[in-house]
Amino acid sequence: MTVKDYFSAHSADYQRYRPGYPAELVDYLAVTAPALNVALDVGTGNGQAAAELARHFALVLAGDPSANQLKHAVPHARVSYVRHAAERLPVRGAAVDLLAVAQAAHWFDFASFFAEARRVLRPGGIVALFTYSHFRVDAAVDALVDRFYRDRVGRYWPPERRYVDEHYRSLPFPLEELPAPEFRLGLSWAREALLRYVGTWSAVERCRAATGVDPVPELAAALAVSWPAGAARKLHVPIHLRIGRV
Numbered sequence: 749m750t751v752k753d754y755f756s757a758h759s760a761d762y763q764r765y766r767p768g769y770p771a772e773l774v775d776y777l778a779v780t781a782p783a784l785n786v787a788l789d790v791g792t793g794n795g796q797a798a799a800e801l802a803r804h805f806a807l808v809l810a811g812d813p814s815a816n817q818l819k820h821a822v823p824h825a826r827v828s829y830v831r832h833a834a835e836r837l838p839v840r841g842a843a844v845d846l847l848a849v850a851q852a853a854h855w856f857d858f859a860s861f862f863a864e865a866r867r868v869l870r871p872g873g874i875v876a877l878f879t880y881s882h883f884r885v886d887a888a889v890d891a892l893v894d895r896f897y898r899d900r901v902g903r904y905w906p907p908e909r910r911y912v913d914e915h916y917r918s919l920p921f922p923l924e925e926l927p928a929p930e931f932r933l934g935l936s937w938a939r940e941a942l943l944r945y946v947g948t949w950s951a952v953e954r955c956r957a958a959t960g961v962d963p964v965p966e967l968a969a970a971l972a973v974s975w976p977a978g979a980a981r982k983l984h985v986p987i988h989l990r991i992g993r994v
Contacts, residue, residue, distance in 0.1 A: 791852025835860035923992030
């Protein structure tokens with residue numbers, strides 16, 4: 749199986765500038781799981797979600813197909829990082845309490861992934877897929893970033909991005925689905941941090957590769973008009989959760 753990888757080339761920036769996940773979300777997953785022995789964090793990237801899960805679970809197995817992403821992963825005494833695809837989980841059957849996927853499920857082969865999820869989860873085990881959608885700052889910044897997202901790099905988004913834009917509601921989910929609370933992540937970022945985050949977008953990387961031009965400086969120039977260098981702004985990031993039981 750061919751694994752799509754749009755992020756390895758910028759793994760250090762991914763680790764530093766990709767948003768994390770609110771503690772309230774991870775706390776909710778912990779109280780919903782049938783036990784707190786083993787959690788899988790599939791498509792872990794640099795381990796942002798894995799480190800949070802380790803606050804509750806005795807063992808977190810965090811996997812990603814990218815060796816470079818794992819090289820920059822967040823170390824934690826209760827997290828073991830393993831290189832593997834989401835469709836081939838290196839775990840024996842009925843051994844896992846929670847299978848979590850943060851900002852990665854839209855890249856998977858859904859049929860193979862859910863077959864593996866059913867195999868490795870214990871009876872009553874939980875699958876939680878979550879994604880963050882477009883951040884909001886204020887009307888002026890939002891308009892500039894939305895235009896960049898849609899018009900400047902829109903043609904370069906991989907087709908799987910539509911699942912994120914649709915808040916994972918259209919993503920196949922062949923499980924007994926549970927009601928999902930709403931969560932939101934709050935950040936305080938300078939303009940420079942936001943631009944480094946935008947630079948990790950798969951569409952930006954594909955634009956660079958296709959044209960030989962980095963589009964991010966164009967956005968930087970537009971934002972500089974109303975957002976002084978070094979000034980922090982508050983960002984609000986909606987989190988969308990699909991959660992179900994096997």
